[in-house]
Ligand SMILES: [Zn+2]
């Protein structure tokens with residue numbers, strides 16, 4: 001029994017994550033070109049035609065730009081809330097309706113042998129969600145594009161073996177950086193993105209529940225962050241709590257333009 005996870009791409013230029021059990025293969029978001037997603041899956045020995053379903057976190061372009069191609073060319077089903085589908089439908093072009101599975105919420109659904117729980121988050125999108133995936137006692141969580149951390153998110157994620165969490169920006173870099181004021185305000189608001197400090201805080205909370213083994217930092221801003229800065233900020237917050245990277249937790253990055261490490265979580 002195992003659950004695998006690999007970040008194919010993460011960042012404001014595109015997002016696509018891969019989750020796999022023995023029999024079921026899923027993508028979370030399809031925000032890179034069909035060509036990139038196909039070749040990055042091949043790099044971890046996965047045929048794109050074998051993907052069983054796509055889930056969406058929300059309708060922003062960096063999460064859906066390859067969706068139409070994947071549905072038309074590879075006939076991959078889409079699992080989505082009604083509201084997000086309404087926001088996405090005009091952007092993806094013509095798709096086969098039989099590939100569409102729409103839900104009021106995605107609080108508890110099963111695809112193949114993976115249990116999926118979607119949790120509502122705050123972001124400037126119509127119905128944004130983060131997700132946990134469970135199979136055979138293993139649990140993976142993905143939370144990006146959220147402006148604030150609710151108790152509900154911590155509750156849903158606290159028993160994850162692997163958590164991919166947004167570490168979008170360094171607050172000082174954002175404040176002095178090139179973005180217009182309205183955009184800075186949006187990013188810093190509860191409908192924006194989590195900072196490196198936020199990521200460190202939620203990582204600490206989750207690790208202290210005692211189950212998490214892997215924390216992956218995600219959706220790093222190109223303009224308002226550096227990979228080393230995100231990593232060191234989170235590491236510093238954890239070490240202040242006597243949580244040592246390497247000893248107590250594996251801390252890793254995900255990348256805007258390349259495939260991250262493939263993780264296999266085995267139980268039993
Ligand atoms: Zn995004």
Ligand SMILES: [Zn+2]
Nearest residue numbers: 058060123145
């Ligand atoms: Zn977004």
